[in-house]
Amino acid sequence: MSTQIIIADDHELFTSGLDNLVSTNPNIKVLAHFRNGKEVLSYLERGNKADVLILDLNMPVMDGLQLLGHLQRDYPVIKKLVISMHQTTSSIELCKNLGADGFIGKDSSLHVMLNALNVIIEGGKFFQESNQVVFDSEGKGFYEKLNHQYKLSKREVDIIQLILNQYESSEIADKLNLSPLTVKTHRKNIFRKLGVRNLAGLVALVKDHPRL
Structure with missing residues (x-):
């Protein structure tokens, strides 16, 4: 086939x-x-x-x-x-x-x-x-660098990965057993730490940042 x-x-x-x-x-x-x-x-x-x-x-x-x-x-x-x-x-x-x-x-x-x-x-x-x-990679290095450089918590790094995978806040809440309000607060803190305003800014940062 x-x-x-x-x-x-x-x-x-x-x-x-x-x-x-x-x-x-x-x-x-x-x-x-x-x-x-x-x-x-x-x-x-x-x-x-x-x-x-x-x-x-x-x-x-x-x-x-x-x-x-x-x-x-x-x-x-x-x-x-x-x-x-x-x-x-x-x-x-x-x-x-x-x-x-x-x-x-x-x-x-x-x-x-x-x-x-x-x-x-x-x-x-x-x-x-x-x-x-x-030929094989666990793909963890990128998020370890993100964690170290921007002082993100493990939970914040998990949420970033889900955001990049196009999950909405309500879906992230269900997946991580959090309340929607907690996820919303995490998103605000993540964007503040990274100095971005939205998903487009997040994608641009992780794509183009020379130290990542």
Whole structure:
């Protein structure tokens, strides 16, 4: 049975080229292309299936980071390979914690891309960091750094992870056995400590902060 893949990237030329490359494997079938994360979610909400999603981080309407959060929450069985020009340690760690199974640069060779895809299809992890590949990661380093630098409590770090995974305050309260008011207070304290106003500011901080 072939592995069914969908691709999300707003650059049509890149997407078409990637489709042609991936399709050289007779055991892989590319089902559809999408220009942004919202189109991917609409496709899945209509009951369509996919084994693997290949996605870029920078897309209009809904970017790759927002999409990863939704997928981690609602479609965790779909494997995710990020292919991005923004190959920073911060971006890679954030993608790991948002459920990505792999991350490679857009300047990677065909061999690296196919190798990453095969590793992920077989259930492994493939993260390319500064020309080094990490096949397995618990993804804890990012949050440990966040905790240390901003003096966050473990509970606050847990809430940040759920916020990034697109959980609402009421859902966070249920998941952590807290009252909605307590979660709201935690959110205010977290945003104050981090110096951000909202989710967009939080994502921008953890994505771009050079010391994370």
